[in-house]
Amino acid sequence: MPVSDTTLAGSSASRPSFQGIGIARATYWWFLAPATTLAVLLVILPLVALIVMTFLRWNLTESPIPAFAGVDNYLRLFADGAFWASVGRTLVFTAESIILQLALGIAIAVLFNRDWFGMGVIRALFLAPMMVAPIFAGMIWRLLFSDDFGLIRYVILLLGFEQAPLWLGDPNIALQAVIIVNVWQWTAFVVLFILAGLQVISPDLYEAATIDGAGPWTRFWKITIPLLSPIIIAVIIFRAIDAMKVLDIVYVLTAGGPGNSTETVSYRVYQTGITFFELGYASTMALFVLLTVFVMAYLLLLAGRKRS
Amino acid sequence: MQTRLSKIAAIGLAALMAGVGAVHAENIVVTGVSSFKLIEDLLPEFEEQSGIDVDLQILPYPQLRQNSMADLVGGTANSDVYMQDITWLGEWATNGYVRPLDDLIERDSAEVDLDDILPGAFDSLSKWDGKTWSMPFGAYYFLMYYRSDLFDKAGIAPPKTFADITAAADKLTDPSANLWGIAMPYRRGTPIASWFLATYTGAGGRLLPDAPQDFTPSLDTPLALDTLTAYLKWLEDAPSGAIDYHWNDQTVAMQTGRIAMAGTFSINGTEFAKPDVSLVSDAIGYTYMPVAKEGDPNTIPFGGWAVAINANTDKVEPAWKFIKWVSSPDVQRRLGALNGTPMRSSAMSDPDLQKMYPWLPFILDAEEAGIVYPDYRPRYPFYPKVEEALGLELNRAALGEITAEEALSNAQSEIKKIISDAGYPVKG
Numbered sequence: 001m002p003v004s005d006t007t008l009a010g011s012s013a014s015r016p017s018f019q020g021i022g023i024a025r026a027t028y029w030w031f032l033a034p035a036t037t038l039a040v041l042l043v044i045l046p047l048v049a050l051i052v053m054t055f056l057r058w059n060l061t062e063s064p065i066p067a068f069a070g071v072d073n074y075l076r077l078f079a080d081g082a083f084w085a086s087v088g089r090t091l092v093f094t095a096e097s098i099i100l101q102l103a104l105g106i107a108i109a110v111l112f113n114r115d116w117f118g119m120g121v122i123r124a125l126f127l128a129p130m131m132v133a134p135i136f137a138g139m140i141w142r143l144l145f146s147d148d149f150g151l152i153r154y155v156i157l158l159l160g161f162e163q164a165p166l167w168l169g170d171p172n173i174a175l176q177a178v179i180i181v182n183v184w185q186w187t188a189f190v191v192l193f194i195l196a197g198l199q200v201i202s203p204d205l206y207e208a209a210t211i212d213g214a215g216p217w218t219r220f221w222k223i224t225i226p227l228l229s230p231i232i233i234a235v236i237i238f239r240a241i242d243a244m245k246v247l248d249i250v251y252v253l254t255a256g257g258p259g260n261s262t263e264t265v266s267y268r269v270y271q272t273g274i275t276f277f278e279l280g281y282a283s284t285m286a287l288f289v290l291l292t293v294f295v296m297a298y299l300l301l302l303a304g305r306k307r308s
Numbered sequence: 309m310q311t312r313l314s315k316i317a318a319i320g321l322a323a324l325m326a327g328v329g330a331v332h333a334e335n336i337v338v339t340g341v342s343s344f345k346l347i348e349d350l351l352p353e354f355e356e357q358s359g360i361d362v363d364l365q366i367l368p369y370p371q372l373r374q375n376s377m378a379d380l381v382g383g384t385a386n387s388d389v390y391m392q393d394i395t396w397l398g399e400w401a402t403n404g405y406v407r408p409l410d411d412l413i414e415r416d417s418a419e420v421d422l423d424d425i426l427p428g429a430f431d432s433l434s435k436w437d438g439k440t441w442s443m444p445f446g447a448y449y450f451l452m453y454y455r456s457d458l459f460d461k462a463g464i465a466p467p468k469t470f471a472d473i474t475a476a477a478d479k480l481t482d483p484s485a486n487l488w489g490i491a492m493p494y495r496r497g498t499p500i501a502s503w504f505l506a507t508y509t510g511a512g513g514r515l516l517p518d519a520p521q522d523f524t525p526s527l528d529t530p531l532a533l534d535t536l537t538a539y540l541k542w543l544e545d546a547p548s549g550a551i552d553y554h555w556n557d558q559t560v561a562m563q564t565g566r567i568a569m570a571g572t573f574s575i576n577g578t579e580f581a582k583p584d585v586s587l588v589s590d591a592i593g594y595t596y597m598p599v600a601k602e603g604d605p606n607t608i609p610f611g612g613w614a615v616a617i618n619a620n621t622d623k624v625e626p627a628w629k630f631i632k633w634v635s636s637p638d639v640q641r642r643l644g645a646l647n648g649t650p651m652r653s654s655a656m657s658d659p660d661l662q663k664m665y666p667w668l669p670f671i672l673d674a675e676e677a678g679i680v681y682p683d684y685r686p687r688y689p690f691y692p693k694v695e696e697a698l699g700l701e702l703n704r705a706a707l708g709e710i711t712a713e714e715a716l717s718n719a720q721s722e723i724k725k726i727i728s729d730a731g732y733p734v735k736g
Contacts, residue, residue: 061399061689062730064381147549148561169552171707257496258551259704274374276693 050290053283060277073284082260083268083285087292090265093179094243098236100183105190105235110224112191113198127192129185138252141181142168145253171261174254178262181249186242190235197231198224233304237297244293265289334626335361340391341372343446343575343613346646347634354633360626369393380405385621389630392442392616394433394682399689401436406616408439412628419632426675429651432682433614442614443635446643447651448573449671449680450506450609453580455480455568456593458487466595470511470538473569473598477545480568489545490569491561493553494706501699502685503555506609507571508535509684510597515694516686523727524736527698527720534600536705536712543706551706563587571597573611574667578648581665594667608674609684612649690730697722 054073058066077083112123129137144152145167153164167177201224209219225232247266250256256263256271266289273282338344345366355361365387367375372391379386380400392400400406413420420443422430429447434440452467458480459466467473477489492507493499505515513531516523526532543550547566549557555572559579562570563586570580583589596606615634617627633639637654641661644650648665653675655661656668674680685691698719705715728734 060377060381061692064403147552148547148557148566166548166551169549171709254552255495255497257700257703258707259496259709260700271696275370275696277377 050283050287053280054287056280056283058279060279066280069280073281076281077284077288082263083265085260086263086265086268087288089175089261089263090244090246093175093182093246093264094240096176096179097182097186097243098239100179101187101190101239102232102235104183104187106194106228106232108187109191109194109198110220112195123195127188130188132185134185134248135252137181137185138249141177141184141249142253145177168254169258171258174258174261178246178250178253181253182243182246185249186239190239193231193235194228197228201227230304233300237300240296240300241293244289244296334359334623335363336388336621336623336626336630337363337365337386338389338615338630339365339367339372339375339387340615341369341613342366343647344391346643347639350639350642354630358626358629358633360629362630380618380620383620385618385623388618388621388623388627390616390618391445392433392614394611394613395685395687395691397433397436397441397614398687400616401439401441402689404619406441407619407621407624408441409434409443409617409628409631410440412624413440416628416632420635421637424637424652424654425635426651426653426656426672428610428675428678428680428682429612432610432680432687433612433651436687442616443631444612444614444651445634446575446613446647446649448575448611448649449667449674450510450571450573450597450611450684451577451594451667451670452510452569452571452597453562453577454570454593454595455565455588455591457588457591458568459593466593467569467598468595469602469604470534470598470600474538474541474545477542477569481545486566488547488550488561488567490542491546491550491553491558491567492539492542492571493555493558494543494546494551494703495554496703497699498695499554499699500702500706501695503571504536504539504698504702505684507539507597508532509609509681510571510607511535511599512604512607514681515684519683519686519688519732521733522735523732524734525720525723525727527716527723531600532716533712536702536716538598539702540706540712574665574671575647575649577667578665581648592666594670605679606674607679607681608671610680610682611685612651688730688732690727690732693726693730694723697726 053066055069055071056066057069057072108126112119112126132140144150147153147164147166147169150164150167152167156164165173168174205223205227206219209223214222245266246264247270250262250264250267251270254262256267265285269282269285269289272278272285344364348364351362351364373393373396376387376390376396380390380403390406392406413422425444426447429444433444433447434442452473454466454476459476462476462479464476464479465472467476473490479489480487481489493503508515508531511531511534513526513529513535515525515527517526518524546553547561550561553561555576558567558570558572559576561567562580565587570576577592577594580586580592581589596608599606615631617624617631621627635651637652640650640652641655641658644655644658644661645664648661648668650656650661653672656672662668685695701710701715701719701722704710705712710718724734724736
């Protein structure tokens with residue numbers, strides 16, 4: 001059996017020369033260069049720029065030239081009650097959205113995990129909301145929620161109720177309306193992940209449990225959920241990152257109102273940076289959001305590892 | 309054979325290039341909002357006459373604001389001509405973001421015919437610190453529109469005061485017929501802030517009465533409280549969804565015959581009067597915005613759009629040619645038929661336009677009387693923040709979270725801080 005030179009450990013013929021090592025290293029760097037360049041251009045540079053901007057007073061409506069502001073933006077952030085209220089609101093939005101999406105997503109995935117006729121088509125159709133750009137989803141739902149022409153109000157009155165809620169005009173309901181739209185749009189994402197997880201769980205486990213006398217509920221809690229937990233954690237991370245950044249549907253549905261009942265932290269960053277052009281302060285808020293999302297994702301990953 | 313072919317190809321290419329050169333010697337980029345889309349159909353005419361190729365970019369309002377700021381502040385010329393909202397004039401002029409047009413206007417004075425441009429519109433949209441920074445494009449006048457058929461039937465005279473509006477709204481509201489007395493925008497932000505300020509200005513109020521010497525706002529005055537009290541009272545005779553109304557919702561409510569009164573800009577009034585989009589086109593009355601008490605002088609709040617040349621562009625001549633064309637009497641008259649907001653006397657006096665939009669002579673008279681007021685939304689760079697702060701407090705009052713007094717008091721102190729942080733004198 002012929003043996004290649006490289007497998008001859010210890011043989012002087014197989015040992016690469018210094019020149020060879022140099023070439024190999026150079027090649028290694030050349031292969032890494034495109035990815036490194038992209039990472040620097042798309043992630044590291046903007047991040048560094050963001051951090052630098054947090055130390056500037058840069059209001060485009062006052063002057064195009066930025067001025068050094070020290071830690072003023074950070075001090076302002078800590079004293080900004082409206083900002084912290086928006087952080088709290090965003091956390092409520094994130095938690096509620098994720099809980100509802102997970103509950104619905106797992107239920108629907110379990111339902112879809114069968115070989116019924118036409119299930120393939122139903123699964124594909126179910127992904128449709130995810131394919132709609134959030135800004136259009138917001139516009140569609142604004143019409144549905146409308147108190148003048150809305151289909152939802154029409155159905156509620158048709159069912160015999162005397163009044164329909166003011167979905168977007170009542171500060172006690174508006175955030176729930178935004179959550180409904182988010183859940184409508186992203187539950188399919190959870191279904192997709194959970195369905196993939198369900199399909200790799202061996203039927204033998206269920207069979208053995210059934211023989212041992214476990215009912216469907218026990219099988220679900222003792223087999224399905226534990227085996228899905230890594231996927232559930234991954235889904236929570238993805239959805240949490242996305243929900244913390246929610247802007248588009250808020251922008252279209254409520255513009256942060258009524259009052260400030262739907263003003264999320266990203267909407268506030270958008271208003272400050274893009275409407276008022278206060279780039280320094282908006283960057284400080286954006287950095288806070290970034291760090292929060294980072295810490296949240298890290299903790300979730302840690303929890304996932306511990307569990308596995 | 310090959311040489312001959314090459315010669316033919318070369319001659320053909322040269323001819324093609326010459327042809328292209330002759331037809332489109334220059335090109336410019338023009339950026340505006342949806343109201344500019346109306347010129348799209350007329351553009352080929354301009355391109356043929358002038359040989360200038362126009363790349364028309366239509367953006368939503370916030371994107372126009374963002375793109376223009378990035379371009380103007382960055383010192384680039386991604387667009388040679390920008391549509392300028394009335395509230396941006398001070399900022400663009402002070403920072404020299406756009407090119408002053410006085411020399412060009414003087415050179416082409418016969419063509420520009422300044423005497424034909426409505427003075428209120430010209431001063432408000434284009435003049436700052438004695439210079440001309442843009443040319444008006446569309447002039448919007450804030451009026452109280454009402455259903456003349458319903459008013460006649462109920463024997464109600466056109467409303468003059470806050471109390472008249474409240475009484476008429478009460479009388480005409482009939483929930484069983486899905487008919488409501490009035491609807492104003494109450495949505496947080498620009499809708500409620502801008503419409504409240506228009507109502508306040510119509511009643512004789514001025515948000516910054518002593519600017520530019522002193523920028524202290526006047527929201528702590530009895531007139532501001534009277535205005536807000538009335539504005540909130542009208543919510544009782546509005547459709548239940550009005551608490552979330554944007555002005556577009558108000559327009560649709562009027563067009564579909566669900567409300568009897570709507571205070572709004574003439575650009576929206578145009579939509580009430582178009583038979584193809586409005587169920588009530590033949591029954592639209594109009595009058596001034598109400599005053600606090602009978603006999604108080606009337607004011608027409610004014611807004612609108614102008615067109616300006618990016619200070620960084622080197623295509624000044626083609627850009628100016630475009631501006632002259634779009635503001636010419638002929639184009640203004642033709643556009644006026646579509647949007648009802650020409651800024652030239654000749655177009656406003658056109659009998660066909662007056663037949664379509666009967667309030668045009670009323671506006672001409674107001675222009676002559678000098679009762680058109682441009683600064684109902686102060687044209688200073690801090691205005692967007694003022695509007696956001698005011699819009700939030702007014703919306704909270706509309707929701708019943710705070711009283712009218714609290715809303716105005718909160719807004720007064722927040723606005724003082726915003727203006728003083730922006731470096732303007734606030735003495736009060």
